[in-house]
Amino acid sequence: MTQAQLAQGQDPLLAVRDVSVVFGGIVALNGVSFDMHQGQILGLIGPNGAGKTTLFNCLSRLYQPSAGDILMEGRSILTRPPHRIAEIGIGRTFQNVALFANLSVLDNVRVGTHSRTNSDIISDSLKLPWVRRGEAALNKHVHDIVSYLDLDDVAHVTVSGLPFGTQKRVELARALAADPKILLLDEPAGGLNHEEVHVLGDLIRRIRDERNVTILLVEHHMGLVMSIADHVVALNFGRKLAEGTPAKVQSDPDVIKAYLGSKDQ
Numbered sequence: 523m524t525q526a527q528l529a530q531g532q533d534p535l536l537a538v539r540d541v542s543v544v545f546g547g548i549v550a551l552n553g554v555s556f557d558m559h560q561g562q563i564l565g566l567i568g569p570n571g572a573g574k575t576t577l578f579n580c581l582s583r584l585y586q587p588s589a590g591d592i593l594m595e596g597r598s599i600l601t602r603p604p605h606r607i608a609e610i611g612i613g614r615t616f617q618n619v620a621l622f623a624n625l626s627v628l629d630n631v632r633v634g635t636h637s638r639t640n641s642d643i644i645s646d647s648l649k650l651p652w653v654r655r656g657e658a659a660l661n662k663h664v665h666d667i668v669s670y671l672d673l674d675d676v677a678h679v680t681v682s683g684l685p686f687g688t689q690k691r692v693e694l695a696r697a698l699a700a701d702p703k704i705l706l707l708d709e710p711a712g713g714l715n716h717e718e719v720h721v722l723g724d725l726i727r728r729i730r731d732e733r734n735v736t737i738l739l740v741e742h743h744m745g746l747v748m749s750i751a752d753h754v755v756a757l758n759f760g761r762k763l764a765e766g767t768p769a770k771v772q773s774d775p776d777v778i779k780a781y782l783g784s785k786d787q
């Protein structure tokens with residue numbers, strides 16, 4: 523039995539409760555609920571305009587739901603600003619890569635550790651001993667993450683000079699540097715070739731298994747979702763259409779109908 527299956531009987535790590543989002547007259551999300559359990563890889567799918575990005579933006583606190591709640595370990599995250607979700611263990615990557623293009627790989631990953639540091643400007647500038655010890659530990663942590671994602675060879679290279687696939691790995695490294703409990707991945711396979719998607723799938727699974735990170739994956743690449751997710755939530759027109767194992771969702775008549783009626787397939 524997998525860790526995710528064992529966690530099913532426990533309280534959810536993240537609970538989405540009746541979340542609705544209305545933009546002007548458009549109902550982008552309509553009463554969506556689901557649970558994410560510790561150790562799960564949850565795939566969030568749906569045709570264009572289904573509401574995936576809107577939900578992702580609610581989870582990362584860029585959007586405020588019009589109704590409903592999102593609970594992390596039983597506590598609402600809706601009062602927390604986006605720049606403070608890393609502190610409660612929520613990390614994210616961006617669809618189009620949002621790195622500091624002129625900084626090196628190491629420095630970009632170091633930025634990700636920001637929520638782990640507890641030094642302030644005064645102690646930083648005085649270089650107090652505990653800050654120095656903290657810095658050394660932090661540097662080791664950054665180097666460990668860079669190695670974990672196989673980025674040693676490019677550690678000192680400026681990010682703007684790297685291929686897109688490598689930049690996406692740097693973004694993953696930066697998100698992991700904050701030691702998230704949950705990692706939100708926004709179309710990680712976008713722009714990658716077949717081989718890169720395969721490698722990415724293995725990497726996501728390793729991150730879950732070896733680093734104990736629960737993963738939410740918003741993704742159009744059905745092959746990737748169906749091969750690595752243990753739970754899939756399908757949206758259409760802002761509503762939850764189906765949820766369950768990949769096999770169950772893939773064979774759900776409503777899901778098949780929604781995709782046949784869209785341009786995604």
Ligand SMILES: Nc1ncnc2c1ncn2[C@@H]1O[C@H](COP(=O)(O)OP(=O)(O)OP(=O)(O)O)[C@@H](O)[C@H]1O
Pocket residue numbers: 545548549550568569570571572573574575576577
């Ligand atoms: N900022 C916004 N203002 C107005 N309407 C929006 C906004 N963001 C999304 N919508 C609308 O909300 C609905 C859901 O969009 P959303 O982008 O969440 O879907 P999606 O499933 O991510 O689609 P895609 O796969 O094409 O990215 C759509 O009708 C979209 O036009």
